Amino acid sequence: MAGRVSVPAPEPADPTSAMADPAPAMADLPDPVAAARRFVEQRGFPGLRAAFVAGSVLTRHRTPTSDLDIVVLLAGPPAPFRENLRHDGWPVELFVQTEADWHRFADQELADGRSPLLHMCAQGLLLADVDGLGATLQSLARQRLAAGPPSATTAELDRRRYEITDALDDLRGAADLAERLYLATQLLHKASELALRAEGRWLGGGKWLSRRLGAADPALHHALTSAVTAVATDAPDGTQRLVAAVEQALSLAGGPLWAGYTLGRPDS
Missing domain, CATH: 1.20.120 (Four Helix Bundle (Hemerythrin (Met), subunit A))
Structure with a gap:
């Protein structure tokens, strides 16, 4: 498992030449949403509150090298951390946060005029929503995206x-x-x-x-x-x-x- 970090999520990206294994053909890969849902269920995150899958896999831009960008919200530790791995043939970029982490990271990204976290949660698909936090954050992310970034000085x-x-x-x-x-x-x-x-x-x-x-x-x-x-x-x-x-x-x-x-x- 990757070490814990306290930095915002980077822009979702498709791994290419840095990948150790060759990309499988699209026909050999399971449905990305089903694969993401299985990953969250099998991982058994303690204190799970919500989970999203996002990125190119949900769009017409999907390719065999597209990531499953998965955002997981927990009640506490081991969040926050991020990890890169493979699941069901798909490369996975995993971002694990608490609600407080989510707000802190979103605020940091907002100041830079870019927010992959807001985009992932606003445009992603909810995989789990135990207590309503996922729907709340998705609504907030959509509002913030629609409002646009702070004006350039x-x-x-x-x-x-x-x-x-x-x-x-x-x-x-x-x-x-x-x-x-x-x-x-x-x-x-x-x-x-x-x-x-x-x-x-x-x-x-x-x-x-x-x-x-x-x-x-x-x-x-x-x-x-x-x-x-x-x-x-x-x-x-x-x-x-x-x-x-x-x-x-x-x-x-x-x-x-x-x-x-x-x-x-x-x-x-």
């Missing part, structure tokens, strides 16, 4: 604008393809996050960042991803296309920022 947006503008200047001057590729992936990530924060949307990590931007601004999502593909294939107009797409994201937060940007100066 001017300082946060300015920092993001500066970092992107600086990387754009490097991209314009990069002659080496490998350097352009590293810069392009950096800009894809940073521009996507800036656009989401400027528009008051939730952030996400990895594939969830792509999905969140794709849902919030499909045109910008396409412009950024197609431009990065052009850079990666060394297309003649790759850099020009990526600059234009990133500047489109910058325009949502006030445009490029470099000269005049300060950080930590007492009179700034």
Whole structure:
């Protein structure tokens, strides 16, 4: 069993190359919800109050490498802890918390503008709900998600604008393809996050960042991803296309920022 930790749940992610065993075919795997329910029942969690299953396994994005993201609420110890394991052929990411842990982790994530825990409980399926806590937390998670993350501060947006503008200047001057590729992936990530924060949307990590931007601004999502593909294939107009797409994201937060940007100066 993994050691106990007191950190919020990370964004649900599908394990790939880090997995020790090859992924089975979809036809060889049992129904994910049934597998998750069996896992909770067989594990016999002491003081079980509620359990959720969530993630890509509940959506059209399900693949043989998708996780069973399982959130378990207990009355007390051994919570809180997280653990990665396999059950019925499925990789499982397990997050075990008390009610107090859940609120603390959700508050921590909320401050960062991203909350995998809220998403898992709002969009997941209740596997067990002994005393009504599961339904209560699911309702609260849905309310918080609908309200959106805290608005980005001017300082946060300015920092993001500066970092992107600086990387754009490097991209314009990069002659080496490998350097352009590293810069392009950096800009894809940073521009996507800036656009989401400027528009008051939730952030996400990895594939969830792509999905969140794709849902919030499909045109910008396409412009950024197609431009990065052009850079990666060394297309003649790759850099020009990526600059234009990133500047489109910058325009949502006030445009490029470099000269005049300060950080930590007492009179700034």
